[in-house]
Amino acid sequence: MEQFKFLRLITGLMLSTLLVTGAFAQFDDTSTGSTTETTEETTSSTPSYTPTPSYTSSYGSTTEKSAPRTAVYNAVMQNNAAADFTTADYMLRPHLIGEKQYVSASALAPTVLGTNGSAYFALQAANMAWFGGYDVTAGTNQRVQLGVAMGELFGAGILYEFNRAYTKDAAENKAYTTAVGDAYGVFGSFALGSRMSIYANLNRVTAPVAATKTEPAGAGATDVEVSSATTNITAGFALDADEELSHAVLAQVAISLGGAEDDVSPKTIDQGATTMALTVGYGIPMILKEEYAVYAGANAGYTYVKNDNDIANTENTWSNILVSPNINFRKKIGKGFEAQLGASLALINYTSNPIDLGTTDTEATALNTSLFPNLGLGLRWVTGTFAIEGQVNPTVITNGPDFISGAGSASAAPVPMLTSLGITAGF
Numbered sequence: 300m301e302q303f304k305f306l307r308l309i310t311g312l313m314l315s316t317l318l319v320t321g322a323f324a325q326f327d328d329t330s331t332g333s334t335t336e337t338t339e340e341t342t343s344s345t346p347s348y349t350p351t352p353s354y355t356s357s358y359g360s361t362t363e364k365s366a367p368r369t370a371v372y373n374a375v376m377q378n379n380a381a382a383d384f385t386t387a388d389y390m391l392r393p394h395l396i397g398e399k400q401y402v403s404a405s406a407l408a409p410t411v412l413g414t415n416g417s418a419y420f421a422l423q424a425a426n427m428a429w430f431g432g433y434d435v436t437a438g439t440n441q442r443v444q445l446g447v448a449m450g451e452l453f454g455a456g457i458l459y460e461f462n463r464a465y466t467k468d469a470a471e472n473k474a475y476t477t478a479v480g481d482a483y484g485v486f487g488s489f490a491l492g493s494r495m496s497i498y499a500n501l502n503r504v505t506a507p508v509a510a511t512k513t514e515p516a517g518a519g520a521t522d523v524e525v526s527s528a529t530t531n532i533t534a535g536f537a538l539d540a541d542e543e544l545s546h547a548v549l550a551q552v553a554i555s556l557g558g559a560e561d562d563v564s565p566k567t568i569d570q571g572a573t574t575m576a577l578t579v580g581y582g583i584p585m586i587l588k589e590e591y592a593v594y595a596g597a598n599a600g601y602t603y604v605k606n607d608n609d610i611a612n613t614e615n616t617w618s619n620i621l622v623s624p625n626i627n628f629r630k631k632i633g634k635g636f637e638a639q640l641g642a643s644l645a646l647i648n649y650t651s652n653p654i655d656l657g658t659t660d661t662e663a664t665a666l667n668t669s670l671f672p673n674l675g676l677g678l679r680w681v682t683g684t685f686a687i688e689g690q691v692n693p694t695v696i697t698n699g700p701d702f703i704s705g706a707g708s709a710s711a712a713p714v715p716m717l718t719s720l721g722i723t724a725g726f
Contacts, residue, residue: 366686368679369405369721370417375677375690377625377643379594381540381547381582386419386723389430392488392498392537393446393454396421396428405721406435421448430456442482455487458502471516477527481505484531494541500533507572507606508559525568529557543587547596549580569609576602591630598623598643612657622647639677645669684725689717 370387386403389396400423406416421430428448435441446456462478484502491497506529513523535551558571582596604617625643632638646668653662676696679688695716 366681366684366723366725367399367401367403368686369403369688369723371405371677371688371690371719371721372639372679374719375639375641375675376594376627376629377623377641377673377675378580378598379582379596379625379627379641380549380580380598381545381584381594381596382627386432387417389421390419390432390444391535392496393428393430393448393456393486394451394488394490394496396430396448396454397451398423398428399725400428401723401725403721403723405719428454430454441480444486446487452490453487455485457483457485458500459483462505473514473516475512477505477510479504479506479509479527481510494539496537496539498535498537500531502531504529504531504557506557507570508568510559523561523563525559525561527557527559529555529572531555540582540584543584545584547580547582547584549578551578552576553578567610571605571607573605574603576600589631591628594627596625598625614655615652616654617652618650620647620649621645635681637679637681639675639679641675641677642672644672686723688721690719692716692718 367389368383368385370385372383372385373387376382384395386401386405389399399421402418402420404416404418415436417432417434419430419432421428423429426449430446430448432444433441434444442458442460444456444458446454448454460480460482462481464476464478465474467473482502482504484500486498486500486502488496488498505527508525508527510527511523511525515521531553532555533551533553535549537550538546538548540547553574553576555572555574557573559568560566560570561568578598578600580596580598582594584592585595586593599622600620602617602619602621605614606616607614623643623645625641627639627641629637629639648667648669649665651662651664654660674693674696676691676693677688678691679686692715
């Protein structure tokens with residue numbers, strides 16, 4: 300199908316990424332001084348601060364038995380590239396695990412593993428870090444990731460999700476079904492020096508529709524098969540901030556090529572889906588101290604989506620350009636508590652959506668600038684090597700809590716006080 304013409308583009312992009320990262324590696328400064336132990340783990344693209352009078356590196360000790368942060372922190376800090384690493388970042392770039400050991404869980408309120416959630420772990424054995432994770436998306440996709448990391452140099456793993464069924468009735472009629480979301484793949488990351496790294500993820504998912512095969516019994520019966528698959532390729536480059544006023548960059552390209560068709564004549568299913576997304580995040584620690592930190596930066600991205608249906612003779616193309624600066628702040632407030640505040644603006648948000656309906660065409664475009672910030676307010680509590688953190692529901696902030704009904708706002712329907720919750724423990 301038409302979307303497979305992009306395979307050459309994928310190969311070119313991946314080769315270009317390796318060439319660019321190799322050129323950048325020549326400028327990597329590995330003389331940032333010796334690292335010392337930290338009291339906190341680090342995030343979304345940058346290691347955390349080292350609480351010493353003379354700050355040297357945000358990586359700190361990889362053997363510190365502290366509780367790492369979760370993806371809740373990423374959301375509050377607007378995915379700033381310079382903010383502290385989280386367990387979600389360790390799954391994206393597993394070489395960052397180093398010698399850490401931890402367990403963590405995070406999800407949307409009110410449950411720890413509800414309709415959207417994750418649980419991660421990392422254990423040390425045989426001089427390697429053995430890590431894994433479990434993700435639930437929209438209550439249906441349930442993906443497992445398992446891997447191993449060696450020092451702070453290399454980490455890799457496999458991912459899978461099984462969602463298949465087979466039936467055979469008394470008359471010997473057989474049916475095979477692979478539901479949407481069934482997947483398998485590989486991922487990994489590699490350090491290019493003390494601050495730079497590359498990472499990649501390659502997986503195959505059953506999409507955009509379920510894959511089925513029926514084998515009816517009886518003379519003259521004909522098998523019918525619907526094939527459906529999407530290949531996802533992600534490659535990224537990261538430059539981590541290692542001190543106050545240093546720079547952090549996270550650049551990523553993700554391409555998905557998929558489609559579905561049946562083997563009957565004439566066909567009743569023949570559709571394709573193509574997605575390409577290029578994102579770049581920049582961050583800088585404006586202030587990086589033991590008691591508080593300020594991160595500034597911006598995220599920019601371009602997304603292209605094309606869905607075509609040869610049976611209906613339709614084509615839907617959607618593209619978006621987004622530029623969003625952000626500013627973020629965190630501060631210890633005593634008794635083990637830390638307050639977090641993040642804000643971002645959609646400075647440029649352009650969307651184009653032409654649709655070819657076969658006999659008629661439609662088109663819609665929009666260019667917006669949002670002057671209303673996207674706010675994130677978080678709270679984290681640490682005791683020893685255990686931590687719990689959450690993001691306050693914006694509705695509670697704007698409408699105020701309803702302590703009698705527990706609704707969390709003045710609306711009739713109950714609103715949770717927290718939109719997300721995370722729990723971690725280091726050991």
